[in-house]
Amino acid sequence: MFFKRKKKGNEEVAQQKAANCEEGSCGCSKPDGFDQVIKKPLDRRSALKGLTAGLLAGTGFVNSSCSITASDADKELSSLKWDEYFKGNYQLMTTDEKRSTVERLERMYALSNGGKINVSDTGAVEDVLFGYAFNISKCQGYMDCVNACVEENNQDRDSQMQYIRIHEFKKGQMNFEMADDNFYHEVPAAGHFYLGTQCFHCENPPCVDVCPVKATWKEKDGIVVIDYDWCIGCRYCVAACPYDGRRFNWSTPHVPENELNKDQHYLGNRPRTKGVMEKCTFCVQRTRKGENPACVEACPTGSRIFGNLLDPNSTIRWVIENKKVFRLKEDLGTEPKFWYFMD
Amino acid sequence: MDKIINRIILPIGVFLVLISACSSPSHKHQGPFSEIKNNSNPHIEYSISSEPYTNDIEKIAVTNSAEDTLFFTPNRVNYLVSFPCNNCHNQDLDKMVSTDPFGKNAHWDIKLNHATTEALTCITCHSSNNVEQLRLNSEKQISYNKSQKVCAQCHSTQTKDWLGGAHGKTIGAWAPPRVSNTCVNCHNPHSPSFETRWPSRLNTVKIKELDPK
Numbered sequence: 001m002f003f004k005r006k007k008k009g010n011e012e013v014a015q016q017k018a019a020n021c022e023e024g025s026c027g028c029s030k031p032d033g034f035d036q037v038i039k040k041p042l043d044r045r046s047a048l049k050g051l052t053a054g055l056l057a058g059t060g061f062v063n064s065s066c067s068i069t070a071s072d073a074d075k076e077l078s079s080l081k082w083d084e085y086f087k088g089n090y091q092l093m094t095t096d097e098k099r100s101t102v103e104r105l106e107r108m109y110a111l112s113n114g115g116k117i118n119v120s121d122t123g124a125v126e127d128v129l130f131g132y133a134f135n136i137s138k139c140q141g142y143m144d145c146v147n148a149c150v151e152e153n154n155q156d157r158d159s160q161m162q163y164i165r166i167h168e169f170k171k172g173q174m175n176f177e178m179a180d181d182n183f184y185h186e187v188p189a190a191g192h193f194y195l196g197t198q199c200f201h202c203e204n205p206p207c208v209d210v211c212p213v214k215a216t217w218k219e220k221d222g223i224v225v226i227d228y229d230w231c232i233g234c235r236y237c238v239a240a241c242p243y244d245g246r247r248f249n250w251s252t253p254h255v256p257e258n259e260l261n262k263d264q265h266y267l268g269n270r271p272r273t274k275g276v277m278e279k280c281t282f283c284v285q286r287t288r289k290g291e292n293p294a295c296v297e298a299c300p301t302g303s304r305i306f307g308n309l310l311d312p313n314s315t316i317r318w319v320i321e322n323k324k325v326f327r328l329k330e331d332l333g334t335e336p337k338f339w340y341f342m343d
Numbered sequence: 344m345d346k347i348i349n350r351i352i353l354p355i356g357v358f359l360v361l362i363s364a365c366s367s368p369s370h371k372h373q374g375p376f377s378e379i380k381n382n383s384n385p386h387i388e389y390s391i392s393s394e395p396y397t398n399d400i401e402k403i404a405v406t407n408s409a410e411d412t413l414f415f416t417p418n419r420v421n422y423l424v425s426f427p428c429n430n431c432h433n434q435d436l437d438k439m440v441s442t443d444p445f446g447k448n449a450h451w452d453i454k455l456n457h458a459t460t461e462a463l464t465c466i467t468c469h470s471s472n473n474v475e476q477l478r479l480n481s482e483k484q485i486s487y488n489k490s491q492k493v494c495a496q497c498h499s500t501q502t503k504d505w506l507g508g509a510h511g512k513t514i515g516a517w518a519p520p521r522v523s524n525t526c527v528n529c530h531n532p533h534s535p536s537f538e539t540r541w542p543s544r545l546n547t548v549k550i551k552e553l554d555p556k
Contacts, residue, residue, distance in 0.1 A: 125389070125390060126390065127389075128387075133509075135509070138510075143542040143543050143544050143545075144543050183542070186539045187541070288391075290391035290392060290393060290516045290517065290518030291515065292516055297515075302512035307508075307517045310384060311384070312383050313385065314517075314519075315507065317379075343500075343509075343510070
């Protein structure tokens with residue numbers, strides 16, 4: 001009779017709750033998030049306040065684009081800024097819209113900085129799913145990969161943002177809490193091994209699930225990307241990522257003009273703004289053209305292996321099928337496409 | 344009767360339903376392994392190629408025993424500083440004997456730091472009667488462009504990994520055709536192990552500690 005007894009108990013609780021509700025003393029009568037934000041009753045004062053702020057921003061654009069004194073370049077730039085401000089989520093754009101968006105970015109750079117950048121909107125290559133393998137017997141902690149990554153992906157120099165972390169472990173254990181991420185000595189240190197982490201481009205990415213505005217998603221070739229202009233900077237994804245794969249721009253990112261990598265991709269290394277997320281994209285601007293990611297190219301030890309998981313003749317497939325491989329936190333079911341192996 | 348249903352049949356039923364739900368093929372999490380298995384294609388027609396990233400490299404084919412090309416390595420001979428050897432040497436190696444016991448021999452700057460001198464001397468790898476070629480244990484002579492065959496005689500595990508792609512470094516592009524460094528592109532054959540050095544950059548936090556400005 002256990003089930004029946006329990007049921008009775010539940011009913012009692014429900015009845016009690018209902019009674020409390022009528023008295024108005026419990027939380028369930030409070031408006032939920034939707035009611036609070038979207039169906040918010042608007043008074044005259046706050047409506048005017050919002051409208052004025054919007055108008056001020058708008059007239060700024062319009063003023064410079066219609067002004068007689070402003071130069072043609074300024075007018076064009078502000079009209080482009082206007083279009084840029086109202087563009088949609090990259091995922092929802094048609095091929096033509098993507099093309100015009102990246103061309104607008106190129107034109108805006110030419111108008112404001114006077115140089116030429118190349119922003120790509122290349123999509124995923126057919127029959128390609130990217131995968132990565134990292135040889136923990138070979139990595140020596142030289143950090144050449146980190147340098148190459150920073151230069152390739154236009155990361156903020158002031159805050160020294162880095163996508164890759166190289167962890168130094170004492171041999172005989174692999175506890176990340178015991179790892180030294182700030183090693184400051186000649187490498188490799190005797191009795192130590194090195195393990196690099198970055199975004200693992202999970203097949204079930206928890207960061208994508210939690211994004212409230214769909215600013216991050218998994219592309220067809222398995223790369224998890226971010227629309228930097230759609231990100232609201234809530235950092236839910238940082239909390240959701242079990243691998244410390246994501247980075248946040250706490251300040252306005254700064255890259256010296258002569259160090260800027262002008263070969264860019266909309267979802268890759270184009271310059272970011274303050275208050276948005278960024279992370280490793282497997283160098284989407286390079287890899288979708290067939291080239292190796294910058295870290296793979298820079299590694300002097302050959303610890304980094306990159307390729308197409310769907311190609312049975314690829315080196316990455318050979319590693320997974322012939323070496324003893326493992327992934328981090330496999331029990332979470334995130335299915336990272338980043339394998340570690342030993343000689 | 345009511346008791347039996349509640350205590351025995353109901354829990355078993357719930358258990359069976361749960362089991363069938365867990366093992367159903369429409370399970371939400373399909374990992375990369377199943378995706379790889381379902382979508383693998385041995386005859387992918389790539390629209391991209393490694394060509395644009397490797398066209399400045401003169402390539403030498405690595406072949407298997409059936410002479411099928413597996414992948415490519417960079418030409419080695421083009422990068423040797425003093426090659427061909429007959430620019431300086433017009434005699435075979437075994438006829439070149441130093442006459443000055445205190446002077447410096449040719450190639451004095453090469454220090455052999457590879458295995459032990461009991462196992463390896465110069466003429467273990469260099470052909471003593473033809474300096475332009477390398478030597479295999481079978482006395483077969485082999486071009487500098489195929490030097491990996493010399494290394495493979497001892498380092499068979501590394502060679503197996505290198506042929507598959509787990510050891511060594513792919514150059515330029517992940518897209519086929521594959522071009523990989525050969526042994527001597529990364530390892531100095533006279534002193535093959537990597538040396539310790541300072542990392543090329545330091546960690547962010549460490550720099551701040553050292554230079555708070």
